[in-house]
Amino acid sequence: TPSKQWSLQDFEIGKPLGKGKFGRVYLAREIKSGFIVALKVIFKEQIEKYRLHHQLRREMEIQTSLRHPNVLRLYGWFHDEERIYLILEYAHRGELYRELRKTGRLPEKQAATYIASLTQALAYCHEKHVIHRDIKPENLLLDREGHLKIADFGWSVQSRSKRHTMCGTLDYLAPEMVENKAHDYAVDNWTLGILCYEFLYGVPPFEAEKQTDTFKRIMKVDLSFPSTPDVSAEAKNLISQLLVKESSKRLSLQKIIEHPWITKNVDLAGTCSK
Numbered sequence: 344t345p346s347k348q349w350s351l352q353d354f355e356i357g358k359p360l361g362k363g364k365f366g367r368v369y370l371a372r373e374i375k376s377g378f379i380v381a382l383k384v385i386f387k388e389q390i391e392k393y394r395l396h397h398q399l400r401r402e403m404e405i406q407t408s409l410r411h412p413n414v415l416r417l418y419g420w421f422h423d424e425e426r427i428y429l430i431l432e433y434a435h436r437g438e439l440y441r442e443l444r445k446t447g448r449l450p451e452k453q454a455a456t457y458i459a460s461l462t463q464a465l466a467y468c469h470e471k472h473v474i475h476r477d478i479k480p481e482n483l484l485l486d487r488e489g490h491l492k493i494a495d496f497g498w499s500v501q502s503r504s505k506r507h508t509m510c511g512t513l514d515y516l517a518p519e520m521v522e523n524k525a526h527d528y529a530v531d532n533w534t535l536g537i538l539c540y541e542f543l544y545g546v547p548p549f550e551a552e553k554q555t556d557t558f559k560r561i562m563k564v565d566l567s568f569p570s571t572p573d574v575s576a577e578a579k580n581l582i583s584q585l586l587v588k589e590s591s592k593r594l595s596l597q598k599i600i601e602h603p604w605i606t607k608n609v610d611l612a613g614t615c616s617k
């Protein structure tokens with residue numbers, strides 16, 4: 344309830360879910376209702392040090408205003424002398440990244456279902472004039488039923504488990520982002536192409552040893568499809584229509600939903616039963 348003033352006394356804190364530069368995320372239970380949440384604790388001194396309070400405020404205002412089944416809810420927040428606490432929706436199965444690493448890559452039905460969920464979430468965000476949700480596997484969570492939740496909103500947390508360098512990776516950035524040009528909604532369409540490729544092949548399309556090589560490959564749109572695994576022509580067709588340098592020529596979100604690879608493979612329950 345938006346009006347209620349929350350405080351730490353309202354919660355029983357459970358196991359830590361992960362930690363990051365700005366603080367940690369804990370499983371927590373709201374005592375009166377028994378409702379389970381994820382409590383993200385951000386240290387104020389970290390925010391001051393990096394001069395990030397307006398970004399944090401903007402991110403929080405955005406996430407509080409978004410209501411979509413594939414966007415992780417921010418129910419509220421509170422603070423004490425040294426910390427800010429975000430009361431977030433709990434997604435039981437955690438990062439999609441972990442599932443991807445476990446299985447290496449996803450079956451086409453599961454990949455199409457995740458891309459369809461992401462596209463619907465992004466179409467909703469764009470309607471609310473929210474762009475560049477910085478979507479990458481680390482910022483995508485799964486709930487108990489396997490529904491995808493975009494959980495980025497700025498304060499990505501590092502899990503205890505090893506992970507590839509998140510802070511520096513250019514892999515998911517569109518050319519206009521990498522060139523630091525004004526970016527528009529179409530950056531998200533590009534990123535959907537990157538994610539679709541990574542879901543199907545297990546690695547992002549422009550991965551390279553050195554960041555400078557990834558940069559060059561992005562700028563050249565140096566896209567190639569390995570012969571294994573055997574991925575359908577429709578999937579390659581969708582990816583090729585998203586990884587287009589000219590942002591205005593990328594397939595629109597509406598057209599993605601109507602693409603044959605999506606309509607043929609999506610599991611409308613929004614999850615792909617394993």
Ligand SMILES: COc1ccc(/C=N/Nc2[nH]nc(C)c2C(=O)Nc2cccc(NC(C)=O)c2)cc1
Nearest residue numbers: 360361368381431432433434436437438441500502
């Ligand atoms: C390490 O194994 C894990 C398995 C599942 C989780 C579930 N996290 N679920 C969440 N719901 N709402 C939020 C916010 C979160 C969350 O931040 N999770 C989180 C945070 C940092 C690292 C991870 N790591 C993984 C592997 O999921 C998850 C968290 C950790």
